[in-house]
Amino acid sequence: MTHQAILMSYNLLKENIKNNIQISTEDLDTICNHFNPTVIKKKDFLLTQGSIYKYEGFVLEGCFRIFTIDKKGNENTLYFATKDWWLMDIDSFMNQVPSSLNIQALEDSKVLLIDRTDKLKLYESVPAVEKLFRVMSQKALVAWQRRLIRNHTHTAKERYHYFANTYPNIVSKITDKQIASYLGITHEFLSKIKKQS
Amino acid sequence: MTHQAILMSYNLLKENIKNNIQISTEDLDTICNHFNPTVIKKKDFLLTQGSIYKYEGFVLEGCFRIFTIDKKGNENTLYFATKDWWLMDIDSFMNQVPSSLNIQALEDSKVLLIDRTDKLKLYESVPAVEKLFRVMSQKALVAWQRRLIRNHTHTAKERYHYFANTYPNIVSKITDKQIASYLGITHEFLSKIKKQS
DNA sequence: TTATTAAGTTGAACTTGTTCAACTATTTTC
């Protein structure tokens, strides 16, 4: 990446943080200094099920899929992450237990990564970081609660259209099979849904 | 409540907090001083849909149901809260927007309540509070992700047995209709499931 | 204690979504 591109990357991260909390320029710089730009090629994994997560990431460019594979071999997609989204496996990262998640790039992607020990240090040295992740986690929590309710109250067809309307930029980057695994239905059935409408 | 009972209540809260983070006795006392013991009678609401949430609560005794009612009039249960659980509507509490949730006591219950402005002050004065709620939110987030995956990978029958085995003390306090609204199925179907097994 | 309301049961017809299998179209790889 050029020097210019790297500066732009950090600006994206800074805007994201400022969107969550009020923070001083100094703190913002300290935080950003711990993130390193990294390129991840299409199909490569930032994390694989069974291994221990050592980095947290912020997506600059590209697209990722966060999913698990169950005993029957079925893939289950938790979410997709594009520009301006965070990549985390909180459980594995915090408790250093083997992850139950895979994080895979769906196209050539750029991320800012922070090392686990660096992040733990940041929690100590910059109190705003606690607040940042408290606020982010709480927002995410609300979103997950809403998604579960949506799953209970809407048919697969309705959920598909909701997803396609809400995240058109993501839909254009992923396969129908991946959408189906996000919606919790078979890809055959998604195909039939799309034909209907 | 007797003086003795009140002391015991605060000990339960303190244990809960210490279970989440390392914290000094002073901070722990400061936090607890902002919580007030309150009695809520069976069927009474701590929060109703459309109103703005002003308190956060910690359950000492009894049982609560947190649910929404959708346009069709169907009830959808997010979760049940018994002793040692927290009662929150993060969205309404943080952003002071009308709540989409109801929090109702299913039996005569006791809670420790903290006022919104008091909690905001606590975030400022006791940094450990940021950490406490960051850690709590992250744990909750992981639990919600797992629940969604479970919903996608298991049948209603399997989910019912998982719930009944994991929370036997809750199951004994609630009706099958409420369980069904938690599982995202009709109470008629739950009745058929129970007959089978 | 009775009257009333709410909870739970059951069956039949229906809708939603799955499974399996065979096929076509599209990407990827060498």
Added chain:
DNA sequence: GAAAATAGTTGAACAAGTTCAACTTAATAA
């Protein structure tokens, strides 16, 4: 650019879950 792998489509039979309606049982209130 051909071969191989993966993604998407379609149909038929099936399983999971819903709806409605009628009924029984249990809880609640006057």
